[in-house]
Structures are given as C-alpha cells and as structure tokens.
Amino acid sequence: MRILMITGDQAEDIEVLYPYYRLREEGFSVDVASIERRPIRGKVGYQINVDLSVKETDPSRYIGLVLPGGRAPERLRLDKDVLDIVRFFFSNDMPVAAICHGPQILISAGVIRGRRLTGYPGIRDDIANAGAVYVDEPVVVDGNLVTSRVPSDMPPWMREYVGLLKKSL
Amino acid sequence: MRILMITGDQAEDIEVLYPYYRLREEGFSVDVASIERRPIRGKVGYQINVDLSVKETDPSRYIGLVLPGGRAPERLRLDKDVLDIVRFFFSNDMPVAAICHGPQILISAGVIRGRRLTGYPGIRDDIANAGAVYVDEPVVVDGNLVTSRVPSDMPPWMREYVGLLKKSL
Numbered sequence: 001m002r003i004l005m006i007t008g009d010q011a012e013d014i015e016v017l018y019p020y021y022r023l024r025e026e027g028f029s030v031d032v033a034s035i036e037r038r039p040i041r042g043k044v045g046y047q048i049n050v051d052l053s054v055k056e057t058d059p060s061r062y063i064g065l066v067l068p069g070g071r072a073p074e075r076l077r078l079d080k081d082v083l084d085i086v087r088f089f090f091s092n093d094m095p096v097a098a099i100c101h102g103p104q105i106l107i108s109a110g111v112i113r114g115r116r117l118t119g120y121p122g123i124r125d126d127i128a129n130a131g132a133v134y135v136d137e138p139v140v141v142d143g144n145l146v147t148s149r150v151p152s153d154m155p156p157w158m159r160e161y162v163g164l165l166k167k168s169l
Numbered sequence: 170m171r172i173l174m175i176t177g178d179q180a181e182d183i184e185v186l187y188p189y190y191r192l193r194e195e196g197f198s199v200d201v202a203s204i205e206r207r208p209i210r211g212k213v214g215y216q217i218n219v220d221l222s223v224k225e226t227d228p229s230r231y232i233g234l235v236l237p238g239g240r241a242p243e244r245l246r247l248d249k250d251v252l253d254i255v256r257f258f259f260s261n262d263m264p265v266a267a268i269c270h271g272p273q274i275l276i277s278a279g280v281i282r283g284r285r286l287t288g289y290p291g292i293r294d295d296i297a298n299a300g301a302v303y304v305d306e307p308v309v310v311d312g313n314l315v316t317s318r319v320p321s322d323m324p325p326w327m328r329e330y331v332g333l334l335k336k337s338l
Contacts, residue, residue, distance in 0.1 A: 014186050021187055025324035044214040046183070155194035
C-alpha cells in the first residue's frame with residue numbers, strides 16, 4: 001500500500017513531513033517524487049530525500065497522491081510528467097490530498113473544473129478561474145479530492161485523507 | 170482533553186510539530202510551555218508559538234506530557250519548574266512521550282531509575298548511568314513512558330503514544 005508524494009525545492013517543509021510521517025504511522029509506504037532524483041530543500045531548511053524522478057514514476061503502483069504546498073508547486077505545474085501523473089489519479093478516481101499551493105498543480109492539470117476545493121487564500125481567484133468553487137474551510141472533501149489551506153489545517157486534512165484512503169482499499 | 174508539550178529554542182522542529190498536529194488530529198488540545206512565554210525558534214528555523222511559561226503551568230490540567238528533542242532539553246533540564254512538572258506526571262503514572270534528547274530532562278528529573286527506554290544514541294550512556302536500561306529500538310513502551318530515538322521513529326512513537334493516551338481516558 002504505497003502513496004506518492006510530489007514536491008520539490010522550496011516546499012513548505014511541514015506540509016511534506018507531516019503527511020509523510022502520518023501516512024507511515026498508518027502503515028502506508030510513502031515515495032517522494034520530484035523533477036530530479038536528488039534531495040530537495042524545504043523553504044524553512046529541512047533536507048528531504050527523493051525516492052524517484054517524476055519521469056520514472058509509474059502512478060499505477062500507488063493508491064493515493066499527496067501534493068504539499070510552499071513554492072514548489074509553481075515549478076512542478078510546468079512539468080508534463082507531473083501533470084500526466086495527476087491526471088492518472090483523477091481519471092481513476094483515486095484519493096488525492098493537496099494543501100496550500102498544491103492546488104496550483106491541479107489547476108494546470110485541468111482536473112478541477114466543476115469541483116469544490118480549498119487552498120492557500122492567495123490562489124483563491126486562480127482556483128475559481130479554473131472553473132472550480134473555492135471554499136474557505138479548513139478541509140474540503142469532494143469525491144476523491146481532499147484539500148486544505150494552510151499548515152494549521154493539517155489535522156483535519158489528514159484525518160479526512162486517511163479515512164478516504166482506508167475506504168478505498 | 171489537554172496535552173502539555175515542553176520545549177524551547179533550538180528544538181528539533183519536526184519533533185515539536187509532528188506530535189503537535191498529530192495529537193490535535195486525534196482531538197486533543199495541545200499547549201506548548203517553555204521557560205518564557207514568547208515564541209521559540211526551532212533549530213531548522215520554524216517559529217513556534219508558546220502558550221505559557223513553565224512557571225505558570227499547572228500540570229494537573231493535563232492528561233499527558235510530550236518532550237521533543239533537539240538542543241532545547243539541555244537548557245530545560247536546568248529549570249526547577251520543568252523538573253517538578255515532569256515528576257508530577259511520573260508520580261501520577263500519566264502518559265509521557267519523549268524523543269531524541271528529550272530523555273535528558275527525564276534523567277535530571279530523576280524519574281528513570283530501573284526503567285527501560287530509548288533516546289538519541291549520543292545520550293545512551295547518560296541514560297544507562299541514570300540507572301535505566303537503554304534499548305536501541307524505534308519505540309520503547311515502559312508503563313506510562315513512550316520513548317523514541319530520532320525523527321524517523323516518529324510514526325511508531327505516536328502510534329504507541331496515542332494508543333496509551335486513549336487507554337488512559
């Protein structure tokens with residue numbers, strides 16, 4: 001039972017580390033993928049190991065996807081492999097968790113039209129312009145998608161996502 | 170249902186933040202106490218809010234205690250109020266979680282003689298010299314005490330500690 005996390009340099013450290021440890025606590029394995037297979041540095045300063053590049057990632061090996069925030073998503077959303085992976089999870093209705101600036105990747109993947117979600121307040125208008133409904137709540141669950149706004153939302157974010165993962169098994 | 174965490178400047182950021190969010194996810198409130206009531210800075214760089222000073226902390230308001238690591242415990246173990254709080258939890262057999270250098274505080278509080286625990290490898294001999302048995306495992310549960318060595322041990326550390334808290338209710 002393996003979960004994929006896609007992130008990169010300048011990620012919000014705790015939005016990577018909290019779900020990383022939390023999902024392992026629940027018995028899942030977590031692979032961290034990035035543009036290149038080399039350690040990344042969070043914006044506060046943690047060095048985070050990367051297990052594989054997005055180019056070598058086979059999304060069908062995973063049961064869920066996590067997209068942390070920080071400044072990493074602005075770079076990741078430009079990468080075709082990242083967007084293809086995200087579309088795979090959505091077309092198979094598999095559990096996806098995104099927080100903070102993570103939904104920027106969802107916007108660029110073209111997967112949120114008609115959906116309800118949240119994210120960092122500063123990208124609220126971009127979420128709406130992509131055809132989705134921005135909801136200003138700590139956690140928003142819409143089908144396979146669990147979104148939150150900021151680090152202090154992480155407790156309900158992971159509570160809902162862990163629940164959704166377990167239901168999907 | 171309120172948990173007390175005692176930490177300070179130069180704490181290992183993730184060892185503060187992971188249990189902080191994790192216990193809130195489980196429905197507990199978490200108060201962070203330090204020598205002074207002012208924000209502290211983790212050694213990687215997170216600023217962490219402090220709810221109260223140890224001097225104004227009434228341990229009887231809490232059902233459990235968490236002692237993160239980093240370089241903070243070396244300062245905290247010199248503070249009489251910190252040690253009195255720790256002794257309160259031990260004399261009432263209430264759930265205590267410590268990780269990394271957190272057990273330095275337990276050594277100075279004089280509460281680990283005859284106990285089995287773990288901690289950061291660099292303080293292994295100090296744990297043994299305090300009359301305890303050092304166990305080199307990811308998590309060691311001995312009665313009310315749940316200890317771990319390093320951040321990568323946090324999944325089993327919190328799995329055991331959350332279980333112990335729930336049993337204690």
